[in-house]
Amino acid sequence: MQFLFGPVKSRRLGNSLGVNLFSEKQCNLDCLYCEAGRTVRPLCVNEYYVESSSFKEELSLFLKNCSEELDYITFSGIGEPTLCENLDEFIEIIREVSQCKIGVITNGILLGNSKIIETLLKVDMVMPSLDSALKKSFQKINRPFSNIEIDKLVADIKQFGNLFKGEYFLEIMLLSGINTSANELKALKKASDYIASDKVFLNVLDRIPAYTESKKLTQVEKKNVKKIFSLKNEILL
Numbered sequence: 436m437q438f439l440f441g442p443v444k445s446r447r448l449g450n451s452l453g454v455n456l457f458s459e460k461q462c463n464l465d466c467l468y469c470e471a472g473r474t475v476r477p478l479c480v481n482e483y484y485v486e487s488s489s490f491k492e493e494l495s496l497f498l499k500n501c502s503e504e505l506d507y508i509t510f511s512g513i514g515e516p517t518l519c520e521n522l523d524e525f526i527e528i529i530r531e532v533s534q535c536k537i538g539v540i541t542n543g544i545l546l547g548n549s550k551i552i553e554t555l556l557k558v559d560m561v562m563p564s565l566d567s568a569l570k571k572s573f574q575k576i577n578r579p580f581s582n583i584e585i586d587k588l589v590a591d592i593k594q595f596g597n598l599f600k601g602e603y604f605l606e607i608m609l610l611s612g613i614n615t616s617a618n619e620l621k622a623l624k625k626a627s628d629y630i631a632s633d634k635v636f637l638n639v640l641d642r643i644p645a646y647t648e649s650k651k652l653t654q655v656e657k658k659n660v661k662k663i664f665s666l667k668n669e670i671l672l
Contacts, residue, residue: 451506472645541563
């Protein structure tokens with residue numbers, strides 16, 4: 436299939452049919468932990484056009500033959516979905532052929548962009564990520580290709596959440612020795628409380644990362660996470 440993968444049994448989203456818009460990785464970050472590998476050709480704005488004409492046929496055929504109940508059809512895959520200039524076309528096609536909820540997993544970098552805001556307000560679930568609320572470790576973990584002010588990023592994620600009427604989840608990847616100190620965790624906790632998403636997913640490595648600097652949490656680090664985060668609507672995966 437050109438666009439679809441799965442359905443994937445997700446710990447966060449249940450039974451999710453994935454939509455991948457890219458033939459090769461396209462992103463505005465080069466995250467240490469990315470399971471899609473390193474970013475070779477970075478983009479910084481939503482300038483990647485994807486021909487959508489064959490997507491409707493592929494999705495319709497899949498849904499006709501699918502015996503499983505889907506919780507979401509989710510844009511994720513090997514690139515950053517908001518970099519797709521015509522993302523709204525794909526969303527409209529899903530609305531036309533399916534009653535399933537639509538989700539977008541995003542790094543959140545473009546959540547302050549008016550066109551992206553308008554597009555994402557059309558879906559049912561948005562899950563941005565925030566791996567550090569401190570500049571130095573944000574740069575180390577996420578390796579942005581343009582200047583990203585961490586305070587503005589947090590504010591953009593917050594402000595989009597204020598506008599969005601669907602399910603809003605925040606995702607955090609925890610890496611041993613990088614964003615797991617008490618100072619880092621408290622800053623993340625403060626930022627996540629400010630953003631006030633419906634749920635916070637605290638992720639740990641379970642797949643091969645792009646860079647070997649990414650390490651799994653120790654048991655001591657996991658205990659420290661549980662001390663700082665309440666783990667009521669914050670879920671350690």
